Amino acid sequence: xxxxxxxxxxxxxxxxxxxxxxxxxxxxxxxxxxxxxxxxxxxxxxxxxxxxxxxxxxxxxxxxxxxxxxxxxxxxxxxxxxxxxxxx
Amino acid sequence: xxxxxxxxxxxxxxxxxxxxxxxxxxxxxxxxxxxxxxxxxxxxxxxxxxxxxxxxxxxxxxxxxxxxxxxxxxxxxxxxxxxxxxxxxxxxxxxxxxxxxxxxxxxxxxxxxx
Numbered sequence: 001x002x003x004x005x006x007x008x009x010x011x012x013x014x015x016x017x018x019x020x021x022x023x024x025x026x027x028x029x030x031x032x033x034x035x036x037x038x039x040x041x042x043x044x045x046x047x048x049x050x051x052x053x054x055x056x057x058x059x060x061x062x063x064x065x066x067x068x069x070x071x072x073x074x075x076x077x078x079x080x081x082x083x084x085x086x087x088x
Numbered sequence: 089x090x091x092x093x094x095x096x097x098x099x100x101x102x103x104x105x106x107x108x109x110x111x112x113x114x115x116x117x118x119x120x121x122x123x124x125x126x127x128x129x130x131x132x133x134x135x136x137x138x139x140x141x142x143x144x145x146x147x148x149x150x151x152x153x154x155x156x157x158x159x160x161x162x163x164x165x166x167x168x169x170x171x172x173x174x175x176x177x178x179x180x181x182x183x184x185x186x187x188x189x190x191x192x193x194x195x196x197x198x199x200x201x202x
Contacts, residue, residue, distance in 0.1 A: 001097070004105045004139075011105075011112040018115050018124075026121055026178040030128050033170060034115060037132045037163060038108055041139045044156065045101070048146045056155050063159060067166035074173040 005045040012038045029073045036066025093145035100142030107135030121178045125171055132167040136160060 015038070018031040040059045047055030111131020118124045140160040147153040 001101060004101045007105045008108050008139075011108045014112045015115060024121070024178070024181065026174055026181070027124060029174060030121075030125055031115060033167070033174075034111060034128050034131055037136055037167070040159065040163060041104065041108065041136050044139060044143055044159065048143050053148075053152060056152070056159065059159050060155075060162065063162045063166060067170060070166075070170040070174065074170075074177050 001045060001049055005042055005049060008038050008042050008045070012042070025073070029070060033066060033070055036062060036069070040066075097142045097145055100138045102142075104135045104138030104142060107131055107138060111135060122175060125175055125178075129167060129171050133164055136163055 012035050015031050015034045019028050019035075022028040022031060040062050043055050043059040043062065047053060047059070108131050111127050114127025114130070115124050118127055137160055140156050143156055144153050147156055
């Protein structure tokens, strides 16, 4: 299970490449969302491996924050969306 | 019985890690924003679902198991909503012409899709 934890973390590091060279901002945001989900999975695995149950609460918080980050991105119109004046 | 539960855990967590691999490779290799979103949602929903399913026998208590399932349900709901929002924003910016050109160019310099 520790191997699965390390594997998922390696996948997250690979996902950072897409953050680095995503052609537009939506790709970067999608990579950030993948990193959020993978971070949740890694936290859940870490909680079972180390026997610390509080990491599940941390995973819940990370899920909430990743969602807020993406919603903030869309509301800001980060992909040059000029057609939503009510979001300003 | 404990051995069987351990086997369930190892199988499901390995399958979840495989889905994370597939999602990351898809995110890196697919040529288009929307196809990348398709790969990403697979990793999000199925990968995390399998990891949670594999961790359920190790949860210890009923309350801990419920909390794991709650994490997964929150990620499912949030992932569905956010995917819709991002796809809509990407489509809206692609319709303006300039972003569509940039995705075509990105598909060109990444080689043929697998």
